[in-house]
Amino acid sequence: MAEVLVVVEANAAGVKKVTLELLTHARELGTPAAVVMGAPGAAAALTDKLAEYGAAKIYAAEHEDIDNHLVAPKVSVLAHLVARVQPAAVLVGATQEGKEIAGRLAVRLDNGLLTDAVAVAADGAATQVAFAGATIVTARVTRGLPLVALRPNSISPTPAPADAEVTPVAVELTDADRLARVSERVVEQKGSRPELTEASVVVSGGRGVGNAENFTMVEELADLLGGAVGASRAAVDSGFYPHQFQVGQTGKTVSPQLYVALGISGAIQHRAGMQTSKTIVAVNKDGEAPIFELADFGVVGDIFKVVPQAAEEIRKRK
Amino acid sequence: MNIVVLVKQVPDSGAERTLRADDNTVDRAAADNVINEMDEYAIEEALQLQEAGGGEVTILTMGPERAAESIRKALSMGPDGAVHVTDEALAGSCALATSRVLAAALRELNPDLVLCGAESTDGRVQVMPHMLAERLGMAALTGARKLTVDGDTLTVERQTDEGYEVVTAATPAVVSVWDTINEPRYPSFKGIMAAKKKPVRTVSLADLGIPAEEVGAAGATSAVLEHRRRPARSAGVTVADSGDGGVRLVEYLATEKFV
Ligand SMILES: Cc1cc2nc3c(=O)[nH]c(=O)nc-3n(C[C@H](O)[C@H](O)[C@H](O)COP(=O)(O)OP(=O)(O)OC[C@H]3O[C@@H](n4cnc5c(N)ncnc54)[C@H](O)[C@@H]3O)c2cc1C
Ligand SMILES: Nc1ncnc2c1ncn2[C@@H]1O[C@H](COP(=O)(O)O)[C@@H](O)[C@H]1O
Numbered sequence: 001m002a003e004v005l006v007v008v009e010a011n012a013a014g015v016k017k018v019t020l021e022l023l024t025h026a027r028e029l030g031t032p033a034a035v036v037m038g039a040p041g042a043a044a045a046l047t048d049k050l051a052e053y054g055a056a057k058i059y060a061a062e063h064e065d066i067d068n069h070l071v072a073p074k075v076s077v078l079a080h081l082v083a084r085v086q087p088a089a090v091l092v093g094a095t096q097e098g099k100e101i102a103g104r105l106a107v108r109l110d111n112g113l114l115t116d117a118v119a120v121a122a123d124g125a126a127t128q129v130a131f132a133g134a135t136i137v138t139a140r141v142t143r144g145l146p147l148v149a150l151r152p153n154s155i156s157p158t159p160a161p162a163d164a165e166v167t168p169v170a171v172e173l174t175d176a177d178r179l180a181r182v183s184e185r186v187v188e189q190k191g192s193r194p195e196l197t198e199a200s201v202v203v204s205g206g207r208g209v210g211n212a213e214n215f216t217m218v219e220e221l222a223d224l225l226g227g228a229v230g231a232s233r234a235a236v237d238s239g240f241y242p243h244q245f246q247v248g249q250t251g252k253t254v255s256p257q258l259y260v261a262l263g264i265s266g267a268i269q270h271r272a273g274m275q276t277s278k279t280i281v282a283v284n285k286d287g288e289a290p291i292f293e294l295a296d297f298g299v300v301g302d303i304f305k306v307v308p309q310a311a312e313e314i315r316k317r318k
Numbered sequence: 319m320n321i322v323v324l325v326k327q328v329p330d331s332g333a334e335r336t337l338r339a340d341d342n343t344v345d346r347a348a349a350d351n352v353i354n355e356m357d358e359y360a361i362e363e364a365l366q367l368q369e370a371g372g373g374e375v376t377i378l379t380m381g382p383e384r385a386a387e388s389i390r391k392a393l394s395m396g397p398d399g400a401v402h403v404t405d406e407a408l409a410g411s412c413a414l415a416t417s418r419v420l421a422a423a424l425r426e427l428n429p430d431l432v433l434c435g436a437e438s439t440d441g442r443v444q445v446m447p448h449m450l451a452e453r454l455g456m457a458a459l460t461g462a463r464k465l466t467v468d469g470d471t472l473t474v475e476r477q478t479d480e481g482y483e484v485v486t487a488a489t490p491a492v493v494s495v496w497d498t499i500n501e502p503r504y505p506s507f508k509g510i511m512a513a514k515k516k517p518v519r520t521v522s523l524a525d526l527g528i529p530a531e532e533v534g535a536a537g538a539t540s541a542v543l544e545h546r547r548r549p550a551r552s553a554g555v556t557v558a559d560s561g562d563g564g565v566r567l568v569e570y571l572a573t574e575k576f577v
Contacts, residue, residue: 309564
């Protein structure tokens with residue numbers, strides 16, 4: 001079976017969940033081959049996890065200069081690998097970095113590209129969700145190999161232990177690869193909460209939360225449910241919560257098992273980022289708020305009464 | 319510094335959007351068309367850089383004839399002129415083809431800086447800035463929430479999932495911006511009147527030397543096989559809080575095994 005190249009994303013905590021999902025998808029298309037690109041030693045730290053989730057092979061492209069430049073060096077590595085391996089497909093996460101890699105690789109290889117897919121069939125046809133989740137599209141690449149960016153949380157990753165034979169890949173960077181230099185990388189504290197797009201529970205607050213201090217109430221419920229915190233654009237624009245937690249059209253797309261909307265009206269651009277969630281729960285004092293049209297369970301009431309009471313009840317049950 | 323701002327006309331994201339039944343392309347006729355919101359922030363950023371350091375600001379749009387309305391609207395904010403790439407053969411272009419066309423137009427304009435939105439609300443692919451950078455051999459600094467220019471050095475504070483990165487590059491470069499970077503101005507009456515007289519150059523595929531069959535639906539590198547509407551979510555149970563709303567919420571979460 002031909003190899004399927006899976007572009008690995010990792011952070012200090014290890015392999016990102018989206019990569020494990022890609023490995024799970026990849027098994028349907030061929031033999032999963034994980035591509036690790038980073039500083040020397042990067043692959044060794046990730047090998048066990050990648051093996052556990054089915055990587056038969058790991059391409060280790062390691063170089064001091066990969067991490068401190070934006071995606072261009074990674075694209076060079078991948079273009080080289082595609083030519084050498086002739087894979088059945090290339091899968092990346094539909095994350096900021098994944099899409100950037102895919103876009104450049106598409107140009108470099110003169111190859112079609114499908115972004116924001118939620119599934120990919122054995123023949124390479126991908127299912128995409130378009131227009132705020134309202135339309136489902138099946139599409140395929142008609143020039144080149146299937147180059148597909150898959151959304152986080154599109155499948156539950158399942159282990160399937162494999163050999164993970166590590167193959168080093170020589171990395172030669174050109175001047176063009178070094179045009180954009182990263183001089184500083186700042187991780188903004190968000191405690192032990194899971195990453196927004198990967199979380200299986202997301203608790204979001206909107207304008208109804210009222211101010212930044214009150215967001216601790218949203219955070220408390222998120223922590224009790226083991227979830228991430230999100231925010232509507234109105235809450236972000238009003239300075240209640242940082243922009244990287246915005247859910248919606250111009251923010252993150254999330255697809256958790258449970259989405260809790262607190263003081264959010266449910267505007268179409270907000271729904272764009274959350275309506276593929278499995279279960280949706282909403283609390284809003286306005287019974288006419290459009291969020292109730294898609295909520296599986298809604299409470300018409302004041303969040304400042306309902307949420308603290310819910311938190312208390314969860315604590316009681318623990 | 320000469321700046322080109324990429325502006326795309328898109329169907330209004332607040333309205334219902336659909337794909338056409340006949341050819342699976344975005345039904346642009348059925349929608350209200352507006353400037354892609356994020357591009358207004360790119361225009362604003364360009365105008366602020368011009369106010370500080372001079373140079374020209376040019377709008378570049380690829381799109382059907384009616385995108386001209388959006389170009390006038392963009393010009394009413396203050397840019398000096400525009401280039402509108404329009405050609406019937408462009409209908410149905412994939413991102414790869416769009417980037418080829420925009421790159422060809424940019425080569426002629428030869429700007430020091432290309433500013434664009436971080437993503438468009440219709441395609442949402444977020445790939446255009448990198449595709450253009452790849453074609454033009456420029457750096458791409460994407461997702462900027464802050465941009466500073468010092469001579470020919472650009473420094474961008476770039477939002478990431480975990481925080482932010484500081485990235486530098488020399489001009490010429492492509493920079494894409496988020497809506498956190500500034501507050502776009504409203505066109506003044508004077509601006510609207512002035513925009514009517516600003517030069518808008520219309521450019522065809524032949525002008526750019528791109529064969530028609532290599533772009534548009536004919537040259538697309540991916541194809542939609544089918545599309546259907548996602549079954550609408552049906553509303554579940556809604557209860558009014560009569561003092562026990564929080565408890566009932568948790569009871570529901572417990573039956574669904576979240577608690
Ligand atoms: C191009 C474009 C892109 C956009 N992108 C996004 C995006 O990415 N994400 C996004 O969220 N929005 C986006 N928007 C904005 C969107 O249209 C809405 O304005 C926004 O989602 C509203 O946020 P909200 O629901 O928090 O605020 P509001 O609409 O003001 O709703 C607040 C809700 O809180 C309720 N409330 C108030 N107080 C209480 C209380 N004490 N208890 C219970 N309920 C209470 C109110 O009844 C109301 O329903 C975009 C808009 C445009 C034009
Ligand atoms: N047809 C187009 N004409 C002009 N600019 C475009 C076009 N398509 C995309 N862009 C620019 O590229 C940015 C990112 O778009 P996208 O990659 O489609 O999400 C947009 O915000 C625009 O600035």
